[in-house]
Amino acid sequence: MRSIIDVLDLSVKELDDLIRQAVDISERPRDFADAARGKKLATLFFEPSTRTRLSFEAAMYELGGNVLSVPGAALSSAAKGESVSDTAKVLSCYADIAAIRHPREGAALVASEAASIPVINAGDGGHCHPTQTLADLLTVHREKGRLDSLTVGFCGDLKYGRTVHSLINAMARYPGTKFVLISPEELKLPAYVREGTIRKSGLAFCETASLEEALPGLDILYMTRIQRERFEEAEDYERLKNSYILTAEKMKLAGENCSILHPLPRVNEISVKVDDDPRACYFKQVKNGKLMRMALILMLLREAESPKEKREMGEDTGDVCQNLRCITTTEQELPQRFTIDPFTHRKKCVWCEAETKPLF
Numbered sequence: 001m002r003s004i005i006d007v008l009d010l011s012v013k014e015l016d017d018l019i020r021q022a023v024d025i026s027e028r029p030r031d032f033a034d035a036a037r038g039k040k041l042a043t044l045f046f047e048p049s050t051r052t053r054l055s056f057e058a059a060m061y062e063l064g065g066n067v068l069s070v071p072g073a074a075l076s077s078a079a080k081g082e083s084v085s086d087t088a089k090v091l092s093c094y095a096d097i098a099a100i101r102h103p104r105e106g107a108a109l110v111a112s113e114a115a116s117i118p119v120i121n122a123g124d125g126g127h128c129h130p131t132q133t134l135a136d137l138l139t140v141h142r143e144k145g146r147l148d149s150l151t152v153g154f155c156g157d158l159k160y161g162r163t164v165h166s167l168i169n170a171m172a173r174y175p176g177t178k179f180v181l182i183s184p185e186e187l188k189l190p191a192y193v194r195e196g197t198i199r200k201s202g203l204a205f206c207e208t209a210s211l212e213e214a215l216p217g218l219d220i221l222y223m224t225r226i227q228r229e230r231f232e233e234a235e236d237y238e239r240l241k242n243s244y245i246l247t248a249e250k251m252k253l254a255g256e257n258c259s260i261l262h263p264l265p266r267v268n269e270i271s272v273k274v275d276d277d278p279r280a281c282y283f284k285q286v287k288n289g290k291l292m293r294m295a296l297i298l299m300l301l302r303e304a305e306s307p308k309e310k311r312e313m314g315e316d317t318g319d320v321c322q323n324l325r326c327i328t329t330t331e332q333e334l335p336q337r338f339t340i341d342p343f344t345h346r347k348k349c350v351w352c353e354a355e356t357k358p359l360f
């Protein structure tokens with residue numbers, strides 16, 4: 001039995017298998033209509049969501065399974081102060097599999113360590129969002145016919161955008177990927193992703209603040225929303241919120257095969273006039289997300305009877321995680337644990353992956 005916290009929990013071969021399975025489901029939906037009959041998916045969303053929650057629920061219904069749903073933290077025991085671990089143990093008594101979204105970074109990992117059912121991370125703070133990445137990968141695969149040798153531009157909030165972090169983790173495993181990181185200075189990609197993922201992979205990357213300069217060279221442009229809810233100062237958000245707006249005019253700078261992706265919701269970063277452009281793929285991504293979640297649920301349910309997979313949980317180094325959004329700041333008696341990244345030589349919190357200061 002295993003949980004999916006990060007897209008790196010899936011091998012490249014498993015990603016290929018999931019893509020194949022999702023395509024199969026889309027071509028022969030009736031053959032899968034009973035595939036999860038008698039099984040229950042619990043969806044537990046402690047943060048707002050429309051697409052992801054509905055997508056998980058639609059996926060489970062289309063597999064013939066059932067859904068148990070707690071619509072929001074305000075209506076759950078979390079509002080009474082229940083820990084994520086206890087909630088996960090309770091869920092394990094009712095459901096066969098769970099999808100969890102939480103504002104604290106590392107919360108899904110905490111849930112998966114406590115649960116005795118597979119847990120899928122449906123977004124933990126600004127950290128990861130692996131099932132959005134599955135939607136993105138299927139979309140790229142369908143549009144380009146491959147996942148390697150692509151120049152991918154990420155534009156907007158690269159600091160807090162968890163979908164960006166997860167997709168970079170995934171794309172860094174395909175040879176020939178080139179990353180173009182487009183953001184204002186304040187919203188640049190965190191060092192743990194830039195150094196620990198991109199530089200470590202040896203793939204080419206560049207950072208720029210100019211969408212216009214980057215556009216002509218891209219195969220994929222992944223636009224993102226500025227993540228208002230993660231800002232400590234409202235005025236910083238106000239200053240940065242309209243940093244990039246992709247308009248029909250700017251689309252003239254993009255290549256004729258440049259696919260435009262966005263995890264949605266969009267808040268002004270793409271003009272609605274771009275929607276009819278054949279290069280706009282963001283509504284296709286939504287459909288692809290449901291198919292990939294169906295494939296993932298089936299895979300995890302198939303493995304659910306085998307012993308629980310053990311993770312590398314680091315050690316107590318005497319450090320305390322400095323990330324104010326880390327689950328260690330709120331979860332009762334959660335041990336501080338760190339691993340040392342062999343490439344960057346920095347200590348990383350096992351829960352949220354934030355780094356302590358450099359070791360050397």
Ligand code: ASP
Nearest residue numbers: 123129163225263264265
């Ligand atoms: N829906 C995506 C997420 O949950 C993207 C976003 O909210 O901007 O991270």
